[in-house]
Amino acid sequence: MTSSKWFVVLSAAVTLAIGVAACGGSDDETASGSGGGGDLSGSIRIDGSSTVAPLTEAVAEQFMAENSGVRITVGTSGTGGGFEKFCAGETDISDASREIEPEEVEACKKGGVGYKDVHVATDALTVMINNENPVSCLTVDQLAAIWGPDSKISNWSEIPGVEEEFDEELALFGPGTDSGTFDYFTESINGEEGVSRKDYNNVGEDDNATVKGVEGSPGGMGYAGFSFYTENEGNLKALEVDNGKGCVPPSVETAQDGSYAPLSRPLFMYPSEQALQKPEVKAFIEYYLENAGSVAESLGFVPLTDEQLAESEAAAEKIGA
Amino acid sequence: MEAGAGASRNRLAVAGARATTAAMLRDQPRGDVIRNAIFAGLLLLAVTIALAGLTALLVQAFVRGSSALSLDLITNPPSTAFPEKAGYRPAIIGSLQLIAGVLVLIVPIGVGAAIYLEEYADNSRWWNRLIEVNIQNLAAVPSIIYGILGLAFIVRGPLDLGFILAAGSMTLALLVLPMVIIASREALRAVPDSIRQGSLALGATQWQTIRRQVLPASIPGIATGVILAVSRALGETAPLLLVGATVFVTFDPTPFGSDGYSAMPVQIFNYALRPQDEFQTLAFAGVIVMLVVLLAMNSFAIWLRNRYEQRW
Amino acid sequence: MLQAESKRYGERAIKWLLALCALLSVLTTTAIILSLLGPMIGFFEIVPAKEFFFGVDWTPQFEPPSFGVLSIVAGTLNVALWGMVFAVPVGLGSAVYLSEYASPRVRKTIKPALEVLAGIPTVAIGIFAVSFLLPHVIVPLWPGDFLGGADGKPFIALAAALGIGLMVVPIIASLSDDAMRAVPRGLHEGAYALGATKAKVATRVVFPAALSGIVASVVLAISRAVGETMIVVIAGGSTPKFTLNPVESIQAMTSYIATTATGDIGTGTIEYKSIFAVGALLFLLTLLMNVVSIRLVRRYREVYE
Numbered sequence: 054m055t056s057s058k059w060f061v062v063l064s065a066a067v068t069l070a071i072g073v074a075a076c077g078g079s080d081d082e083t084a085s086g087s088g089g090g091g092d093l094s095g096s097i098r099i100d101g102s103s104t105v106a107p108l109t110e111a112v113a114e115q116f117m118a119e120n121s122g123v124r125i126t127v128g129t130s131g132t133g134g135g136f137e138k139f140c141a142g143e144t145d146i147s148d149a150s151r152e153i154e155p156e157e158v159e160a161c162k163k164g165g166v167g168y169k170d171v172h173v174a175t176d177a178l179t180v181m182i183n184n185e186n187p188v189s190c191l192t193v194d195q196l197a198a199i200w201g202p203d204s205k206i207s208n209w210s211e212i213p214g215v216e217e218e219f220d221e222e223l224a225l226f227g228p229g230t231d232s233g234t235f236d237y238f239t240e241s242i243n244g245e246e247g248v249s250r251k252d253y254n255n256v257g258e259d260d261n262a263t264v265k266g267v268e269g270s271p272g273g274m275g276y277a278g279f280s281f282y283t284e285n286e287g288n289l290k291a292l293e294v295d296n297g298k299g300c301v302p303p304s305v306e307t308a309q310d311g312s313y314a315p316l317s318r319p320l321f322m323y324p325s326e327q328a329l330q331k332p333e334v335k336a337f338i339e340y341y342l343e344n345a346g347s348v349a350e351s352l353g354f355v356p357l358t359d360e361q362l363a364e365s366e367a368a369a370e371k372i373g374a
Numbered sequence: 375m376e377a378g379a380g381a382s383r384n385r386l387a388v389a390g391a392r393a394t395t396a397a398m399l400r401d402q403p404r405g406d407v408i409r410n411a412i413f414a415g416l417l418l419l420a421v422t423i424a425l426a427g428l429t430a431l432l433v434q435a436f437v438r439g440s441s442a443l444s445l446d447l448i449t450n451p452p453s454t455a456f457p458e459k460a461g462y463r464p465a466i467i468g469s470l471q472l473i474a475g476v477l478v479l480i481v482p483i484g485v486g487a488a489i490y491l492e493e494y495a496d497n498s499r500w501w502n503r504l505i506e507v508n509i510q511n512l513a514a515v516p517s518i519i520y521g522i523l524g525l526a527f528i529v530r531g532p533l534d535l536g537f538i539l540a541a542g543s544m545t546l547a548l549l550v551l552p553m554v555i556i557a558s559r560e561a562l563r564a565v566p567d568s569i570r571q572g573s574l575a576l577g578a579t580q581w582q583t584i585r586r587q588v589l590p591a592s593i594p595g596i597a598t599g600v601i602l603a604v605s606r607a608l609g610e611t612a613p614l615l616l617v618g619a620t621v622f623v624t625f626d627p628t629p630f631g632s633d634g635y636s637a638m639p640v641q642i643f644n645y646a647l648r649p650q651d652e653f654q655t656l657a658f659a660g661v662i663v664m665l666v667v668l669l670a671m672n673s674f675a676i677w678l679r680n681r682y683e684q685r686w
Numbered sequence: 687m688l689q690a691e692s693k694r695y696g697e698r699a700i701k702w703l704l705a706l707c708a709l710l711s712v713l714t715t716t717a718i719i720l721s722l723l724g725p726m727i728g729f730f731e732i733v734p735a736k737e738f739f740f741g742v743d744w745t746p747q748f749e750p751p752s753f754g755v756l757s758i759v760a761g762t763l764n765v766a767l768w769g770m771v772f773a774v775p776v777g778l779g780s781a782v783y784l785s786e787y788a789s790p791r792v793r794k795t796i797k798p799a800l801e802v803l804a805g806i807p808t809v810a811i812g813i814f815a816v817s818f819l820l821p822h823v824i825v826p827l828w829p830g831d832f833l834g835g836a837d838g839k840p841f842i843a844l845a846a847a848l849g850i851g852l853m854v855v856p857i858i859a860s861l862s863d864d865a866m867r868a869v870p871r872g873l874h875e876g877a878y879a880l881g882a883t884k885a886k887v888a889t890r891v892v893f894p895a896a897l898s899g900i901v902a903s904v905v906l907a908i909s910r911a912v913g914e915t916m917i918v919v920i921a922g923g924s925t926p927k928f929t930l931n932p933v934e935s936i937q938a939m940t941s942y943i944a945t946t947a948t949g950d951i952g953t954g955t956i957e958y959k960s961i962f963a964v965g966a967l968l969f970l971l972t973l974l975m976n977v978v979s980i981r982l983v984r985r986y987r988e989v990y991e
Binding site: 129130131134202224226229230245246247248249251253254255256257258259262263265266269270273 | 743745746747748749837838839840841919920923924925926935937941945948
């Protein structure tokens with residue numbers, strides 16, 4: 054073999070060596086902190102909602118810092134995709150931004166997977182509008198009129214019952230049809246999952262684009278998870294929603310006391326009974342409930358109230374036993 | 375030999391003359407100077423636009439991402455709770471292991487297939503032509519289709535390896551294999567027949583000829599093809615998304631470990647989708663890291679080509 | 687190919703081993719077809735082929751769902767078309783410049799630069815397209831409200847198209863340059879000797895002579911453009927629309943497959959199967975383009991000496 058072929062082989066070898074060396078070397082970077090109380094070891098596979106994932110990741114990080122023997126991975130196949138893997142026994146915990154559906158319950162029965170839903174946090178789904186927009190509150194019926202499947206409303210002045218003068222073209226932004234956010238919004242506002250007008254700007258997975266779109270159009274309106282609003286608070290307005298009891302803005306308090314309705318949605322983790330046999334999984338769920346509250350707000354989630362926390366802890370206890 | 379060369383040169387000159395005369399007879403000479411200048415200007419504009427696009431991309435990535443550049447970026451795992459401390463370590467290691475796997479697969483199989491097609495295959499046989507057409511087709515198939523293939527046959531299906539890094543390697547290898555075969559064939563074809571015939575005349579077998587004469591001479595071309603293929607594999611995202619490259623992995627992945635893995639482009643994509651500004655910066659920083667690696671590989675390929683290019 | 691058929695046992699074994707490597711390609715194609723076939727048939731048992739192939743409304747996850755694939759086919763064409771409108775002049779112009787006008791030193795700098803462009807990961811191009819090209823290039827240069835205007839939209843087809851265009855310029859430029867360089871000097875010199883200008887030589891003599899290589903490069907570029915996923919996902923949006931309007935947000939076949947396969951749907955559902963139906967269509971389209979390319983190249987090929 055001439056020298057050039059050696060070069061290729063050599064570079065490949067060197068590359069591999071770097072990789073292995075980086076592996077073998079101090080990979081206890083992750084265990085920085087209160088030096089792992091680690092007789093726990095094993096792996097936890099979590100998959101599911103991309104809304105819940107950031108929270109799960111943050112808690113998992115802290116958990117792994119204290120228990121360096123445990124490996125946790127968090128996937129984002131979506132709430133439905135997560136359940137599919139969960140009911141096939143491929144994951145230990147499923148993150149969900151909605152409750153498990155009947156077909157999925159069936160699938161889990163077939164797969165022999167038992168579970169319990171643990172309420173871990175709340176999300177205040179926010180409807181965002183442009184700063185120039187004088188409107189501050191809309192009723193659920195008005196939202197349904199705008200987002201309904203047969204809606205032809207194309208201008209803010211056409212919205213029934215709006216007193217403020219705002220003659221701007223309506224520019225709608227919303228998430229993709231395979232997102233839990235879409236499912237939840239359409240079910241709460243239009244009454245059935247999947248029922249929505251089709252001519253809005255579909256941002257797919259990129260909720261940042263909803264923010265950008267609304268910021269860039271005076272007549273813009275879009276919906277996304279609370280974190281996307283809190284990250285951009287000065288640049289947008291959050292619409293107050295009237296569910297029959299007056300206008301309520303989205304916030305940690307209104308989501309916790311339930312007044313921000315119907316758009317405050319519970320976020321769940323579904324551990325399987327089989328997984329809970331593993332001590333590391335049980336420890337993780339307990340840790341999660343204890344610690345999620347502190348990280349939740351910084352990530353744009355609404356932490357559980359003390360009551361909700363007590364309920365969840367009781368639920369988690371029951372399965373473990 | 376003389377008469378033949380003279381005759382073909384003649385033919386060329388006549389063809390050139392005919393084309394030119396025809397072209398010249400159609401236009402007036404006066405506008406020529408201006409027209410030529412405009413033409414040259416347009417060409418220059420084209421090149422400038424292409425280079426401007428490249429420069430803008432590099433500059434933007436650097437401007438938006440350089441604040442996150444530090445050694446931490448390479449040694450730290452991703453972090454959602456503390457984005458300032460987040461890094462790409464598992465993704466980098468994942469990518470490195472992925473392309474190591476790709477290399478291991480494409481070099482023997484790709485070069486082997488190229489040798490077969492160039493040196494052994496009889497083109498009059500239909501099955502050899504079928505293979506050739508196949509390879510040309512596969513070179514044009516979208517990368518996401520390879521993702522579907524990987525999901526159906528490697529992760530699940532007959533091989534049933536699960537969502538492991540090795541499955542990602544195999545999927546990427548299948549994707550870039552046609553590139554390697556085509557480039558290697560070109561390299562083999564460039565070696566003049568006289569070399570082969572001389573070797574055979576001296577009593578060597580076909581394989582000995584290939585191994586000792588043809589292959590060494592075509593190594594630079596093959597190496598360039600391999601490097602281009604590896605660059606492509608490094609930057610691919612879509613197929614990996616389908617065969618299970620997860621995003622939140624804080625430990626270093628292994629080729630056959632079932633705990634999950636990640637890769638650079640997938641990680642960059644995920645960071646870009648998050649609202650917090652720190653993640654946007656991280657995404658650009660990741661782009662910078664990838665660009666540096668790719669530039670290094672490209673330069674290496676060019677150096678290889680220049681250094682070992684053979685003129686027959 | 688040499689006719690040295692040795693009777694040594696090892697030689698035959700080596701030949702078969704190498705043949706096996708080559709056969710892998712056939713295996714791959716078979717595997718691709720098989721992986722698409724099953725769910726695709728399942729899909730067409732539920733969705734009538736007429737609705738699929740002739741419908742213009744692609745909303746598989748709305749209630750009630752609609753499966754007109756022409757919507758996302760239009761999205762693919764939209765992005766590929768405008769991408770090629772950008773890439774062909776820029777790529778060919780660069781190629782002519784490199785092969786006919788540039789001095790060797792300039793060539794040595796520019797050609798590698800174009801190769802760098804070819805190696806940039808598509809994720810990076812996508813992010814660049816949506817965060818720079820769209821707000822700082824397209825919006826300022828787009829004439830006001832023409833065709834609906836480009837302002838205020840987070841994704842438009844044109845952003846993805848320009849990204850894809852940038853990605854394939856090196857393919858067209860590099861391969862066309864190679865094709866033009868392969869034209870024998872005799873043709874050049876004959877033309878110059880007759881007093882033709884550089885522009886004439888480039889356009890009337892060299893270009894037609896290298897046509898088969900140039901056409902091949904353009905067709906290859908189109909295949910890459912049609913098959914590109916990440917740039918369209920990041921910059922083009924996810925709104926299936928039956929339009930070729932470049933300032934609309936669209937969804938292409940590839941981006942549909944990517945976002946749906948990694949998203950929120952369960953195996954076995956009709957949306958899941960739709961991925962395979964779309965994938966099969968995409969595969970067929972690329973195959974068709976390849977066949978056309980081979981035909982065209984054969985037709986225009988000029989063989990010298």
